[in-house]
Amino acid sequence: MTQNFTVDVLISGAGAAGLTLAIELARRGVSFRLIEKSNDPFRGSRGKGIQPRTQEVFEDLGILDRIVALGGAYPLQREYRDDGSFSESEAVLGGEPTPAEPYHLPLMVPQFLTEGVMRERLLELGHRPEFGCELIGFEQDEASVTARLTGPSGEKTIQARWLIGADGGRSFVRHALDIGFPGKTLGVRAIVTDVMLTGLERDAWHRFGEGDMQRQIALCPLAGTELFQIQGPIPLEGEIDLSAAGLTTLVAERTGRDDIHVHSVSWASAFTMNARLADHYRLGRVFLVGDAAHTHPPTGGQGLNTSVQDAYNLGWKLAAVAAGAPDALLDSYEEERRPVAAAMLGLATSLLDQLKRGEMRRGREVHQLDIGYPESSIALEKPERRGGLLAGDRAPDAPLTGAAGQPRRLFELFSGAQWTLLGYEVEQVSVLPRDGLHIHRIGRRGDVVDKAGHFRDAYALTPGDWVLVRPDGYVGAIVGLSDALALEAYLANVGLGA
Known part of the structure; x- marks a missing residue:
């Protein structure tokens, strides 16, 4: 019997996490509703730091330039002594941008401005949040979630394939699921x-x-x-x-x-x-993202960034399963993101202790560029690699040159909803083209050329190797010349069978 859904995904909460997820689903053509019980958008500055990794995410979402235009760099810290004199120091520590890491310093953008840009982007994609619409109950079975909503027009019931709790630290969804929130x-x-x-x-x-x-x-x-x-x-x-x-x-x-x-x-x-972490991020057809899954002190500017990256991780997986990929792909969301939140809570708590002592410096540890999923069940290496870039790591950027002579960047090749397959100095393409996969050959006979060696340095591949980059900019697989069959099997498991 065919199941009829009002929408594929119901998202409860239109903050940064809910908006990111909505943009991800919208650009993939997945049906959803984004509801928010408040009558108006959040108007505070609470999450004002946009870390370098989130800047990369925003570049992919098509909003980074707008975000940068609205915000600015962190100013110097001016610390006053009791006699009125003062000393100055950098609030954030960072080196120069590199070919592999084009963004090296946090941006300061008040949260209400960031979320405003995200709503504009969502509107460009044909959607908007429904303010004044509250989730008041839900039930789920093996096939769907039935949710009760209340708003200006009264109470309504809708059916969705999945429900996402992006509804903050006091999450109604988490409480309704009776998921523990220890800390x-x-x-x-x-x-x-x-x-x-x-x-x-x-x-x-x-x-x-x-x-x-x-x-x-x-x-x-x-x-x-x-x-x-x-x-x-x-x-x-x-x-x-x-x-x-x-x-x-x-x-x-x-x-x-x-x-x-x-x-x-x-x-x-x-x-x-508080520092708290949900026991689970998924229960059946219901998921938690953002502050609904983890809450923390604001030190270190990690909260909004972690929330955005939760949704960025989950969005493409929901779209893939909606299109026919195995449901097991959705289990990798908690597997990958919950350890990141646990580490973030430890960092933010440590920075709070420093703040209490009057020591407040933020360096690379808050930039989130070193986050990766090397232990993920959807990280494949054949043969297994020793050192260097690994499956599950963030895929570095690199300046390249198109075969026609124009400059290109790897991040431009990655941008969009697709997977990206890169063949390094390969003689021929051994993987069949298919919907949702872009294939590029890097090398003398490829469509892009690594003239300055930045790709070679960042990826450390052997000629004939293939690198498969996920839609969220992490390396899914690295396979050698003789392992094309393993790559085909991997593609089938993530919904990209030929």
């Missing part, structure tokens, strides 16, 4: 607010009382806006006045200055920091 409260309560103020220049991230959790406060000019973000620890108990007058008083108490005046507050939050 710990970190003993820090803090405020983060977006304000208009006078008395400070916009050329620095102003920090006072570093290392003193009773007096610490930071005021950061938000790139792309006229706003400042105020951050600081507050007592674990009691009310906190987040009005303009209350914040002016708090700033004066902690800075010892009476010339800084908060004139208006556009968004404010007081929260207790």
